[in-house]
Structure formats: structure tokens, C-alpha cells
Amino acid sequence: MTETVLVVGASGFLGRSVVERLREDDGDGDRRVVGTYCSTPRATASVQFDFWTDSVESLVAEYDVDTVVFASAVEYGGDADTGDSSVAASFSERAERFAADCADTRVVYVSSAAVFDGTRGRYAESDSRSPRDDYSRRLVAMEDAVDGHCDDAAVLRTSYLFGFSTGELDHRLARTRDHLDRDEPVAYFTDMYKSPVLVTEAAETVARLVDGDATGVVHVPTPRVSVYEFHCEAMRALGYDPAPIERDEVPADMDVAPDASLSSEQFDSVVGFEPSAVRPGLRSQVDDRPDR
Ligand SMILES: NC(=O)c1ccc[n+]([C@@H]2O[C@H](COP(=O)([O-])OP(=O)(O)OC[C@H]3O[C@@H](n4cnc5c(N)ncnc54)[C@H](OP(=O)(O)O)[C@@H]3O)[C@@H](O)[C@H]2O)c1
Numbered sequence: 001m002t003e004t005v006l007v008v009g010a011s012g013f014l015g016r017s018v019v020e021r022l023r024e025d026d027g028d029g030d031r032r033v034v035g036t037y038c039s040t041p042r043a044t045a046s047v048q049f050d051f052w053t054d055s056v057e058s059l060v061a062e063y064d065v066d067t068v069v070f071a072s073a074v075e076y077g078g079d080a081d082t083g084d085s086s087v088a089a090s091f092s093e094r095a096e097r098f099a100a101d102c103a104d105t106r107v108v109y110v111s112s113a114a115v116f117d118g119t120r121g122r123y124a125e126s127d128s129r130s131p132r133d134d135y136s137r138r139l140v141a142m143e144d145a146v147d148g149h150c151d152d153a154a155v156l157r158t159s160y161l162f163g164f165s166t167g168e169l170d171h172r173l174a175r176t177r178d179h180l181d182r183d184e185p186v187a188y189f190t191d192m193y194k195s196p197v198l199v200t201e202a203a204e205t206v207a208r209l210v211d212g213d214a215t216g217v218v219h220v221p222t223p224r225v226s227v228y229e230f231h232c233e234a235m236r237a238l239g240y241d242p243a244p245i246e247r248d249e250v251p252a253d254m255d256v257a258p259d260a261s262l263s264s265e266q267f268d269s270v271v272g273f274e275p276s277a278v279r280p281g282l283r284s285q286v287d288d289r290p291d292r
Pocket of ligand 1: 037072110158
């Protein structure tokens with residue numbers, strides 16, 4: 001029997017790798033993958049869908065969807081993205097409606113380490129969420145909506161996604177590489193920590209959650225690194241000397257999460273592979289590129 005997976009946000013950095021991975025695994029043709037875009041159609045995403053104005057219910061019915069992967073941005077798409085509380089309230093309503101429309105399917109929702117305020121670090125799935133801004137409150141609202149409406153749902157929380165997705169380097173590392181190429185100064189915080197995840201390994205995790213029956217929250221527990229180390233390690237993997245990258249510290253008046261690194265009590269049993277550290281992960285992608 002053909003299984004249909006709807007990937008919402010399939011034109012995005014992660015969504016593209018998710019669609020590619022799900023299609024790769026479909027040698028016997030028993031899986032159909034339908035991808036949505038919002039503004040930019042891609043080979044991975046041919047169906048237009050806007051979270052703010054469209055109903056996912058009609059897509060679920062039209063394509064007879066078994067599993068919905070939500071790998072879409074949760075920003076407000078319109079001009080009224082002021083971050084004020086009225087926008088947050090309407091996001092919650094949209095989230096509730098989206099989740100209710102998916103109540104009869106399996107759901108894999110891609111959330112973020114940003115649900116934690118980053119004052120402690122190495123957060124596990126059982127730690128209480130502590131959103132610090134409108135973006136994180138929207139992530140929490142979406143998690144709650146999925147939890148409230150969808151019995152068969154897994155929530156994947158990830159930190160920085162990096163590497164090549166369908167041939168394109170992520171925007172953070174592309175910026176650093178551009179600065180090094182142009183001999184322009186670039187600096188990163190040595191006292192802000194993340195657990196960066198190779199985008200293709202995030203996609204592998206999503207695929208295993210699509211195929212499995214685990215419910216609840218799963219973190220990807222990659223090694224904790226400073227943002228400075230992240231960029232240096234990645235540049236080494238790309239063959240650059242990271243020496244020109246300067247060290248910076250988080251200014252005292254800047255309201256950011258200092259340590260949003262993740263640990264996991266679930267990943268080994270639910271997903272079950274060893275996620276890569278920054279340099280070997282990116283290096284493996286470089287080594288595998290057909291244009292080498
Ligand atoms: N990237 C990271 O470092 C990171 C870190 C932690 C968690 N995450 C999680 O992963 C998710 C995906 O990240 P990403 O880097 O792949 O994001 P991305 O590249 O910005 O992609 C966002 C996707 O959402 C779609 N989209 C935007 N507005 C939409 C709307 N109103 N309705 C429906 N779809 C809409 C975009 O479509 P168009 O491009 O066609 O407009 C695109 O397909 C994030 O939202 C977050 O929850 C990402």
C-alpha cells in the first residue's frame with residue numbers, strides 16, 4: 001500500500017533534505033512524498049501552502065496523507081510581523097487549527113532548542129521549556145497544539161542546522177566563507193553555545209521518526225560547541241584556514257540565550273545513530289560531493 005508523506009516547508013533548508021531522504025528510501029515505490037513551498041517552488045516542493053491563510057485539511061484529504069512533517073518556519077508571513085502579543089495570539093489560533101487538521105495522521109514536528117532560555121545548557125527532553133521571546137513562544141505554541149490534538153506525534157528539537165542541503169551550504173557558514181574569501185573581518189561569540197546538527201542527519205532523524213512509531217519529544221544530542229568553534233571547525237572542514245575568524249564575547253546588554261545546547265534521554269532508543277560533530281560531519285559531505 002502506498003504511504004503518502006506531506007512535507008510542509010519542503011522548499012526550506014531542512015525540508016529539501018527531508019524530501020530528498022524520503023524519496024531516496026523509496027526504491028520500491030511504496031511511498032509518495034508531497035512537498036509544500038510558500039514563496040519559492042523547488043524540485044522538492046511543488047504544492048503552494050501558506051500556514052497563515054490555507055487549510056492543511058484540504059491537502060490531507062486531496063493527497064490521502066498518512067504522515068505530515070512540519071519543517072516550516074513559524075514566523076508571521078505578513079507585514080504585521082511586529083512581534084506584539086496580538087500576532088502571538090493569532091499564531092496560537094493558526095497552530096491549533098493546523099494541528100486539529102492533522103489529528104488523524106502521524107505528525108513529525110520540527111521544533112527548536114530555542115524553546116529553552118539558554119541559561120543552563122545541555123537541556124534534555126524532560127527539562128521544562130522556558131521561552132524567552134516571541135519566536136520561542138511560537139515554537140512552544142506549536143508544540144502544545146500538536147500535543148493537544150495529535151495522538152500519533154513526535155516533536156524533534158534541534159539546534160543550529162548546518163552543512164549542504166541539496167547542494168547549498170547553510171546561510172551561516174556561507175556568510176563566514178564569503179567573509180574569508182573577501183578577506184573581510186568576521187567575529188563570533190566564544191561564550192555562546194549550541195549543539196549544531198548536520199542537516200542531512202536532521203533529515204535522517206526525521207525519516208526515522210516518519211517510519212517509526214515513537215511519540216513525544218526527541219533532541220539531537222550533538223557535541224556542545226561555542227559559536228566561534230562552530231565556525232572555525234566548519235571552515236577547516238571546507239579547507240579554509242580559520243585563523244582570520246575573530247573571537248568576540250556576548251555584550252552584557254544583549255538579550256540572547258547563552259547556552260542552548262541539547263542532550264537527550266531518547267535519541268539512542270528512538271533514533272539510534274551517532275550524530276556527527278561539526279568538522280567530521282561537514283567533511284563527510286564534502287568528501288561525498290560528486291563535483292570533487
Ligand atoms: N535552520 C536552523 O538552524 C534551525 C535551528 C533549529 C530549529 N530549526 C527548525 O527547523 C525549521 C526549518 O528550518 P530551515 O532552516 O529549513 O528554515 P527555512 O530554510 O527558512 O525554510 C522555511 C520553510 O518554511 C516555508 N515557509 C515560510 N513561511 C511559511 C508560511 N507562512 N507557510 C508555510 N510555509 C512557510 C518556506 O517556504 P518558502 O521558502 O517557499 O517561502 C520554507 O519551505 C525551523 O522553522 C525551525 O523550527 C531550524
